[in-house]
Every structure is written in C-alpha cells, then in structure tokens.
Amino acid sequence: MTAHLLAPPERRWECPSCDLQDVTHETRPHARMHSCAGLGGLTVPMVPAGVRAEHRLVEREDYVGRxxxxxxxxxxxxxxxxxxxxxxxxxxxxxxxxxxLSVS
Known part of the structure; x- marks a missing residue:
C-alpha cells in the first residue's frame, strides 16, 4: 500500500472593483484580501472567480476627531x-x- 500526497485545491479569485485576479492553494477556509487600486488602496476582499459581486463603500457619518x-x-x-x-x-x-503621555 502506497501513500499518495494530494495536491492542495486551487482556488481562483477576482476583485469586483479592479481587474486583479489571483490563485490560492490553501486547504483551510480562507478569504483573499488585497489593496484595491480601484478603491484607492483600501484593503477589500476578493470573491471566487465567476461570482457576480460589487463593493459598496459606507462613509463614516460621525465626528472624526484625532x-x-x-x-x-x-x-x-x-x-x-x-x-x-x-x-x-x-x-x-x-x-x-x-x-x-505628558509627565508634569
């Protein structure tokens, strides 16, 4: 009886906001993130290739102090x-x- 090493699954990803495509070979559940050129460098998730999707930005509506x-x-x-x-x-x-921290 011989043991066979299984190849990790290939998962194809694409970004709905830019033209980036990628491939991962990870056996555990995961989501591929990237700095999106189409959204000004925000880190957003990619979706599995072939899935129709869109990214919607939600602006902060409260006060931004420091x-x-x-x-x-x-x-x-x-x-x-x-x-x-x-x-x-x-x-x-x-x-x-x-x-x-200010020390007096």
Missing amino acids: EQVQLHEGRPVMNVTTIRDEGQDCTVYAPSVDAR
Missing part, C-alpha cells in the same frame, strides 16, 4: 460591504487613536 481613519478620496470610510448573489460580507475599518 482618530486615525481609513480614507477614500479624502472622505473617512467606515466599512466596505461586498454584495454577492448569495449574500453579503462587511469589512470594517476600525479607527485607531493616537495617545500621548
């Missing part, structure tokens, strides 16, 4: 929703805060 937020064309972005025929996903861009 927080560091993701921007698209100068406007703060709260999330990107990936809408597909069989459902939707949401990529959230959590802001970070710049804190300084």
Whole structure:
C-alpha cells in the first residue's frame, strides 16, 4: 500500500472593483484580501472567480476627531460591504487613536 500526497485545491479569485485576479492553494477556509487600486488602496476582499459581486463603500457619518481613519478620496470610510448573489460580507475599518503621555 502506497501513500499518495494530494495536491492542495486551487482556488481562483477576482476583485469586483479592479481587474486583479489571483490563485490560492490553501486547504483551510480562507478569504483573499488585497489593496484595491480601484478603491484607492483600501484593503477589500476578493470573491471566487465567476461570482457576480460589487463593493459598496459606507462613509463614516460621525465626528472624526484625532482618530486615525481609513480614507477614500479624502472622505473617512467606515466599512466596505461586498454584495454577492448569495449574500453579503462587511469589512470594517476600525479607527485607531493616537495617545500621548505628558509627565508634569
């Protein structure tokens, strides 16, 4: 009896907002993310090749003080929703805060 090594599955991906295509060979469940040229460099998920989808940007509507937020064309972005025929996903861009300690 001989053991045969199975090749990892090939998964093809494409971005609905730009022309990027990619292939992964990962056995575990995963989602391919990339910095999208079509969305000004925001990190967004790719979808399996052949799936009709679109990315929708949702702007932040609350006050942005000294927080560091993701921007698209100068406007703060709260999330990107990936809408597909069989459902939707949401990529959230959590802001970070710049804190300084002053010693008296």
